[in-house]
Amino acid sequence: MNQDELLEKIKRLTIWKQGNVRAPHKPLLILYALGQLQTSQTQLLPYSQVKTDLTNLLREFGPQRKSYHPEQPFVRLSNDGIWDITLPFEKNQFTSSLLLKHDIKGGFKKDIINLFNSNHYLIQQVSDFLLHEHFAESLHEDILQAVGLTSLYVKRKQRDPRLRERILQAYEYSCAICGFNVRHGHRLVGVEAAHIKWHQAGGPDIEENGLALCTMHHKLFDQGVFTFSDQKEILVSTLAHGTHGFHDWLLRYHGKK
Numbered sequence: 474m475n476q477d478e479l480l481e482k483i484k485r486l487t488i489w490k491q492g493n494v495r496a497p498h499k500p501l502l503i504l505y506a507l508g509q510l511q512t513s514q515t516q517l518l519p520y521s522q523v524k525t526d527l528t529n530l531l532r533e534f535g536p537q538r539k540s541y542h543p544e545q546p547f548v549r550l551s552n553d554g555i556w557d558i559t560l561p562f563e564k565n566q567f568t569s570s571l572l573l574k575h576d577i578k579g580g581f582k583k584d585i586i587n588l589f590n591s592n593h594y595l596i597q598q599v600s601d602f603l604l605h606e607h608f609a610e611s612l613h614e615d616i617l618q619a620v621g622l623t624s625l626y627v628k629r630k631q632r633d634p635r636l637r638e639r640i641l642q643a644y645e646y647s648c649a650i651c652g653f654n655v656r657h658g659h660r661l662v663g664v665e666a667a668h669i670k671w672h673q674a675g676g677p678d679i680e681e682n683g684l685a686l687c688t689m690h691h692k693l694f695d696q697g698v699f700t701f702s703d704q705k706e707i708l709v710s711t712l713a714h715g716t717h718g719f720h721d722w723l724l725r726y727h728g729k730k
Contacts, residue, residue: 474584476595482554483599488607494536498546499553500607501530501620506581507596508621510589517559517580520572523547534608534616537697537712544569547579557582597625609671609695636678640666644685650699650707650726653687667691669701689722699723705730 474482483503489496505527509515527543535541548567550556558579560567581589589595600622604613617625646661647654655662667686670676686694693699699709709727713719 474582474588476588476592479555479585479588479595480598480602483602484606486553487549495607497535497607498527498531498543499550500603501534501616502527502543502546502550503555504600504603504616504620504622505530507589507600510581510586511596512621515580516586517578520544520547520569520577520579523579524569524573530616530619533619534612537710542569544572547572547577551579555582555585556580596622600625609668611665611667611692611695633678636680636683637666639680640683641685643680643683647685648687648690649684650690651687651722653690663688665691667694671695693723699726 486499488499502523505523506518509518524543524547527546528541531538531541531543544567548558548560551558556579559577561575580586600617604616608616617623641661641664645654646664648664653664655664664685664687667684668676669682669684676682684694690699697710698713699707702708707726707729709724713723715723
């Protein structure tokens with residue numbers, strides 16, 4: 474396998490989808506494995522380790538679920554042609570407990586390991602694609618730190634600067650939630666043009682799909698801490714809680730237009 478073939482396989486990952494929801498399991502597992510490869514040169518990852526770490530990543534960066542299943546991407550990523558697992562049984566007959574019992578390990582195929590070792594920029598390319606394809610931009614740095622890829626520089630995807638200006642202008646250059654508006658000289662600081670429906674989920678680059686949000690509320694919005702009803706009311710997640718600042722900066726806006 475060469476570099477172009479690997480990048481094509483990454484682009485063609487089989488991702489579970491339902492409506493506007495896409496499972497981030499495989500992208501997070503690949504990013505996690507890249508972090509392990511870069512920081513400790515670990516090539517084969519025991520499922521017992523991945524189970525804990527990937528579950529934490531899914532809780533932090535994936536949709537809220539009653540339960541999480543890291544065993545699914547750990548096994549099913551092998552169907553995408555970039556991952557090997559040490560399975561002593563049929564791949565369609567597995568459970569998390571069975572993977573633990575047999576101390577199953579998984580990792581990138583040997584020829585892919587060789588590609589990463591011979592071209593360190595390739596890790597950057599794969600990571601950039603996965604981040605921009607599957608996660609909101611406000612989460613990129615957090616994900617890189619969580620998986621151990623802290624030395625990578627994340628390329629920002631080019632957006633139409635005129636759209637950003639139109640969205641900020643529509644909200645009078647202030648956060649739509651808290652009204653934050655600070656300038657340093659003539660430069661607006663800490664207020665961003667955010668997508669309502671993520672660009673990665675097919676959200677269009679139009680003003681109606683945009684909001685002006687301060688950096689804090691942008692991050693909270695992309696993490697699902699609050700959303701909007703069909704009546705354009707702010708709805709704080711029932712899972713959200715906190716002490717200092719939780720009421721003043723979030724809960725007091727619940728139910729407001």
